Amino acid sequence: AQSVSQHNHHVILSEAASLELGCNYSYGGTVNLFWYVQYPGQHLQLLLKYFSGDPLVKGIKGFEAEFIKSKFSFNLRKPSVQWSDTAEYFCAVGGSGNTGKLIFGQGTTLQVKP
Amino acid sequence: DAGITQSPRHKVTETGTPVTLRCHQTENHRYMYWYRQDPGHGLRLIHYSYGVKDTDKGEVSDGYSVSRSKTEDFLLTLESATSSQTSVYFCAIRDRGLDTEAFFGQGTRLTVV
Numbered sequence: 001a002q003s004v005s006q007h008n009h010h011v012i013l014s015e016a017a018s019l020e021l022g023c024n025y026s027y028g029g030t031v032n033l034f035w036y037v038q039y040p041g042q043h044l045q046l047l048l049k050y051f052s053g054d055p056l057v058k059g060i061k062g063f064e065a066e067f068i069k070s071k072f073s074f075n076l077r078k079p080s081v082q083w084s085d086t087a088e089y090f091c092a093v094g095g096s097g098n099t100g101k102l103i104f105g106q107g108t109t110l111q112v113k114p
Numbered sequence: 115d116a117g118i119t120q121s122p123r124h125k126v127t128e129t130g131t132p133v134t135l136r137c138h139q140t141e142n143h144r145y146m147y148w149y150r151q152d153p154g155h156g157l158r159l160i161h162y163s164y165g166v167k168d169t170d171k172g173e174v175s176d177g178y179s180v181s182r183s184k185t186e187d188f189l190l191t192l193e194s195a196t197s198s199q200t201s202v203y204f205c206a207i208r209d210r211g212l213d214t215e216a217f218f219g220q221g222t223r224l225t226v227v
Contacts, residue, residue, distance in 0.1 A: 034215065043218040090156060099164045099168075102162070102208065104156055106156035
């Protein structure tokens with residue numbers, strides 16, 4: 001069965017600090033991994049995705065994520081956060097089956113202090 | 115923005131009444147999803163569809179049913195609403211191809227009193 005776990009529920013950082021949000025997944029086959037962001041009062045938007053190839057994926061707004069197959073992890077990173085990065089971040093896993101099932105983690109709320 | 119419309123956007127209903135939420139897409143995407151978002155629980159999959167009349171249960175399907183009689187419409191029905199179903203409901207669509215991203219609707223805020 002597919003599942004995804006985000007370990008950090010609430011993170012508070014000062015501007016210019018580095019960010020790393022953890023994401024671990026469980027799935028027996030080939031996975032597709034995603035990070036989404038939800039700004040206050042808005043719907044989810046894609047930050048980046050991994051399907052195959054280079055395990056280091058770069059996304060929008062300076063975010064990147066690294067797929068480590070041996071650790072079943074897909075952690076999100078940003079070298080220097082800004083106040084505008086304050087949002088909720090979701091990791092998601094899609095399996096390789098034909099049904100397109102897409103499971104999200106519990107989310108991590110990031111608060112960046114100016 | 116992707117062509118997804120959720121209706122209604124807000125609804126207050128009484129315990130025990132049936133409620134239907136509608137998700138309409140203009141993108142001809144294959145996959146459609148219904149999620150609920152609750153503080154501390156993130157997004158939880160209720161039901162999803164991989165084609166007309168092809169649906170399957172998600173993580174929290176009890177008390178919910180769905181129907182997809184046309185590619186563009188995916189209906190979520192709360193058969194007998196309970197207070198625990200007070201939540202924000204999001205519809206999402208995704209094109210065929212497993213590396214494609216999901217696009218989300220604006221959400222429906224449902225309150226069961």
